[in-house]
Amino acid sequence: MRFIFRTSYSQDYGLAQHNGHLFWYGLLLAALVAAPWLVGSYWTSQLTFVLIYAIAGLGLMVLAGYTGLVSIGHAAFLGVGAYTQAVLTGQGWSFPVALAASAGLSAAVGVVVGLPALRVKGIYLAVATLAFGFIVEEVMARWEHVTGGNAGLSVKAPAMFGWTASSAPAFYLLVLGVCLIVTLAVLNLLRSSTGRAFIAIRDSEISAQSMGIHLAHYKTLSFALSAAIVGVAGALYAHKLRFISPEQFGIAQSIDLLLLVVVGGLGSVHGAFFGAIFLITMPQFIALFKNWLPPAIGQAAGLQAVVFGIVLMGFVLFEPTGLYGRWVKLRTYLELFPTYRRGMFRRQKTFQKSERVR
């Protein structure tokens, strides 16, 4: 059982709350850096995907988990980032500059997509983002002389300052570096007044206004930031796959991102990572177990859809705090053993205050 005694403000707002944090996260970082030499090339590749999806998950988490604005068309930003990176590196731009351009263009598109958010809420906003998602996907398919249309576009390996990250371990370490930077940036935002302004908008817009938070400014900022982060993930995704086409950035990918944040744990940075691990490893598990199922079920094309649907529904019904929430409960149980009380994390039964006035 650990009691945290704080003696200075810097301890209060610090990222690592106690030495245990530093130790375990340091160990995790060391393991991740050493991964290409510890696990084979297949798992290094899977880890790269996990990190890329974690970055995308962080982007959506900032918007949906922390600012409370739901976006059902977020794969559009993944696509914008991917295509910008593909086109610019194809023209010889170096990796960091192209990455910054992808993030910037994504952010600009994010501002445009966020314009409805200033006037409408809830399902109306969700449908607006859905609409944008479809429109951007169609633009990517039609703008053939830039994006190659439905035939797709091939992508070169990342190159900068004379060095090319052409081998899998080198690319993996590059992705790990970008992921670390993005995670630290998001954590910094969340412990400062900008992040708190997002949370205020999520929980009560009227009181946020009374505290001096300019709603339009912060909502637009949240959209732009979220789009920029997902754009970075898209750029890395393009380099990883070496070939992109518009259908990879459609509604299915958007729903996958939503699945990621909900199953991972909405409203937490860890949730993005847990969700990414789930999204990448679940198909592996399904592939492993499907031979044990009767052929009518095991070989059906829809098996993955059924499993994902059941897991999603299970989490929504029984564990709304997601994988990270379940992990927190487990950790608390182990920390407090044997004094863990069953009702410690019981949810307050919330009664929905109707958003309709009449």
Next chain:
Amino acid sequence: MEFIQLLISGAALGCIYALIALGFVLIYKATETVNFAQGELMMLGACTGYLLMLWFKLPFLWAALVSIVGMAGFGMLLERAVIRPILGQPQFTVVMLTIGLGYITRGLVTMLPGIGTDTHVLDVPYRGQVWKLGTLVLSAEQGAVIGITLALCLGLFLMFKYTKLGVAMQAASQNQLAAYYMGIPVRRLNGMVWGLSAAVATVAGLLLAPITFVHVNMGFIGLKAFPAAVVGGFGSLPGAVVGGLIIGIVEALAGFYLPEGFKDVAAYVVVLLMLILKPSGLFGEKQRKKV
């Protein structure tokens, strides 16, 4: 003349959107949940009709009737088992639940031996017939869609206005607490609204099947019904119908007069325009929180 022909085919597709949007709005008015699985319910209804004809050799009208009634029961079951436990949670979680439901439905349907991932033809008695009015051609499928949608809307309108059940449903959707006080069994009514919504979706599926064939992904058309419901104003039943018709007609016109690719995004451009011009939709109410 081409213009009117386009209007007719646009209206026919628009009626399908209208029926699905009607299903959404019914559920939203009653329980303030958004059902992302409405398209899948439509697909399930069409598949049920098809399988009843395939396995049990039922004639079309009987298969249609049985599937409508069966799906209504399924809708009520769904509400009881899955939706009721999570009422009161934020809207986003409920939306994710219905998305999960859609996934499961699509996946399970691929496992049914009669369906799999192939396309199937629904053998309707009026297949292939056409009616001619001068140079205008109206296929029987399109005529059936428009006619039955009109009849259904009329029926629903009469039900909501004149029957006790309809009035009770309106009451429960406007003010739940007051409805409880008046002795209205609100939870049972919510179940019935889900049943009604599933039945309407089944009718849409059975009407759509002759036009687009029965296959597991036919529910994706449901995604276009969202813009339809939003254009009409999300809490309004006549709005859903009008919105659906608008989207259908705009799509048909865009497909003919505008370059390729605009047809697919026409619905979404329309909804964005509506959100800019009139954010609460054509017939929607302006929402504001009272502090």
Next chain:
Amino acid sequence: MSQILLSARDLSVRFGGVLAVNKVSFDVRRGEVFTLIGPNGAGKTTVFNLISRIYLPTTGTLSFDGQPIDRTPAHGIAALGIARTFQNIELFEHATVLQNLLIGFHTHRRSGFWSDLLFAPAARRNEIAARRKAEEVIELLRLMRYRDQRVAGLPYGVRKVVELARALCSAPQLLLLDEPSSGLNAEETEDMAWWIQDIQRELGITVLMVEHDMTLVSRVSDRVLAMNQGEVLALGTPAEVQAHPGVIEAYLGTIDDVSSLRREAVQ
């Protein structure tokens, strides 16, 4: 520095066919506790919402510290030095008490988006300043126990105090309290009375409040404004207003009505 902090002149607001507030005028002097009383539906919270610029008046003007605030947007009110609490608690449920208080400090932030992103020294200084203010308020209102707890699980009385604390964290000149004692028991109301007096005397903050509990009103208020059906009924000290015949009629009905309620003593 003039005597008058907040001034309302002929304030009216119409919602559809209903005139919720009708030509209401009053002045709030610097350093006083000014209370609005009246039956439910009198328009008191509507006046608050007009001052917070959540509603826009149909006619009339409002000025704060000599400057008209008719063009200030809702999010600009806190920067002027006006803070408020809400009748039905509007706290940030999924954040801790400390985070709620830190959000209260938002108008005084001295770091922008980029320094937050990099957690530059400007952001660090902002954090320390915000926490210093929050700790002062926590100490004043005895919220130490609840500092790091999620608001969602707290009892109602504590949430009312957190709402007050959050408003105080913005270091306002004028504090709007909407029914501070509603839902509180006798001890909690007693605490609230002490705090309102501390806020007035030690912190030098002017308080404008809406209240139903007459004991609390008489105890802490310097002046009282009685409203009924959107109009001003009476203005004066608590004793003067409570004796005003119009106020008595609004709350109890006319003399004739009351006499019909008198019962003969049973022998």
